[in-house]
Amino acid sequence: MGPSTRSAQGRTARSRRTVIAYRVIDTVAGLEAACAALQSGTGPVAVDVERASGFRYSAKAYLVQVFRRGAGVFLFDPPAIGDMSPLQRAIGDAEWVFHAASQDLPSLGELGLTPPTLFDTELSARLLGWPRVGLGAVVERTLGIVLKKEHSAADWSTRPLPQDWLEYAALDVEHLVDVRDIVAEELDATGKREWAEEEFEEVRTRAPKPPAAEPWRRVTGVSRLRGRRNLAIARALWLARDRVARERDLAPGRLFPDRSLLAAVAAQPSSQGALSGVKAFTGRASRTDLAVWWAAFEEGRTTTDLPAERVPSDALPPVKAWAGRRPEADARLKTARPAVEAHAEFLSIPTENLLTPELLRRVSWEPPQEVSAEAIAAALMALGARPWQVAQTAPVIARAFVRAAQADTDASEAGS
Template identity: 55%
Template structure:
């Protein structure tokens, strides 16, 4: 199959050189320009936006959330750094509209680490990049063994970042100084990391791959809302009947409503384990519910009517309104059932996985970045007819695969289908 000029493949891939452990990493303890004051006013925001506009080169961006403490994934601090502009620490609580920053740097390349984590909360503030470099994804494509920001900084720059505040309650005000230092350092050398990764990708012939990946992130937009998010409750695999699933769903919805109103992380309102225990115990009175662990606490004693009411409503539902054990989907069944239901599909998937593992090793790219595992399963369950490389490529393209991925895998997958 022909590919775009930018995705032409060499028969001799460049593999990353062995990591030279070298001397111990130098601790990065403080921002080189000192810790800037937090930007909390419109006047300060406009002044920093003007500084950003006067700067040069890519702009490093990061955000801190309080997802373990607050409801949702909103940002409670935004960190930005650009050459010639310095670092800005922006408090989005009093400044929920950061459009001055967007106007200043909206058309330049933004550098983020694990961009998918931060782009949604940045978009809520009016910050949406048009050009992107994701250092975590670039590190994966480059074959780095560890891709967390601290590990990448240490591997490429010989510096060690502070640890310990990533899971802090960033909605705290005022923010402690050591937290602010930690946040500022997250963007201190991010552009330098970007430059090193860009150099490595160029040496390995993967620059075009990275460009396509970054464009795909931008094109994807915000993630769609989850369907039946209550099914992600930890421990729910122990529930056997549809009635129990309905009771869990009702409890989850009551908890989510309360958490949203109070702006508290749902797990801090009522742990998943407590909801599952309540469903399994099936208490017939409020007093019986209060005998269960967690529900004996003062906070939940006050809320006992909320929780018991949720259970009571689920008990009264007619059978046809209760949730099924699994949500009907358009994809193939679980892989562990393939051998019994469709042995040929199981054989195709085994061959495809073996082929992809070889390509993954050859190019030093994690197999999950080589091609979406879900897309591979769908293809092997329902292959096109005829299953030639061009037909397989069309299926991959329709499923969102990038051209570099298609160029590497379509012929191999066609062979796997034929072998099955």
């Protein structure tokens, strides 16, 4: 069955769709009944998660959607249910199908839900070189069905959830197994199935990032502040905002945004009233909790524990500084980058999926002593590249490094 036939069937199926009243499962009894149905279903299981990013402090799941052939769609309310382990037991042996699994796995992990294997339709679309890889675009390309995406940024902690939101959530998984089958055929036809499986496993087993030692330094624009005292005030305001946000389960930016934090530091108010008068200090809690923010400001202004203006980092220097600091590394990167980009275009894969720019920068900055495909391959593996990425890029990079070194030699000889 060709894509056009599938698309026609998809459009016909959509035109015949009847209105469905979706129900959220929010009891243990409902969970157990749904799990029995899912266990009797067949094949892979489509899974998706809805959070309340930008509304709530946590990134926990407020809705988990599951679909399996022979069972149907189920919408679970994890905060109301509590223990979700029956769902893990019901579907734990099946392949789980996601669209952009890396976004959902942390929230699922908090619920004790972990896939034994997974298939990622978004990542597959990237490896296939499709120009649009959002769920709506991929469903339309493969099935000819147009999904409504107007609730993607909704506050999913809302209760009760409106029916149109529930329909949106259900459609995120209802077609995903059909999409998976078509995408898998494309991966097989293009010889990229093994590459995709390596990527899926890396996503599935990826360790969470360790918490930042000083998360307040991630305030947008904080690097523009000068002086340790100003940094101390910014830190105190951030810590106060974070504490209140956690207590109220609100996204910190909903209390007051980063730009207001920096505006308060820049204004250097001399009193609580003066802080209230800073026009740029805005937000839903900028005035209602003014005493809390002023106490934090005072703490930052009087503390003897001043943060360092610069912190140690293993980050590489900005690429624009390489020519002056390490010209040979600059030459390697400028020769290797277009070579890798050309190979990515040949493979019809986005360059960042073939090899992340950070890995190319690191191997260019500190290459192995022996410039060979084997040595470059070992260096890339040590940096975390997948075997398929190494096989495709190590020879390309090695040749580029040799060309860069030869060009440097030729330039030196010409100038002597």
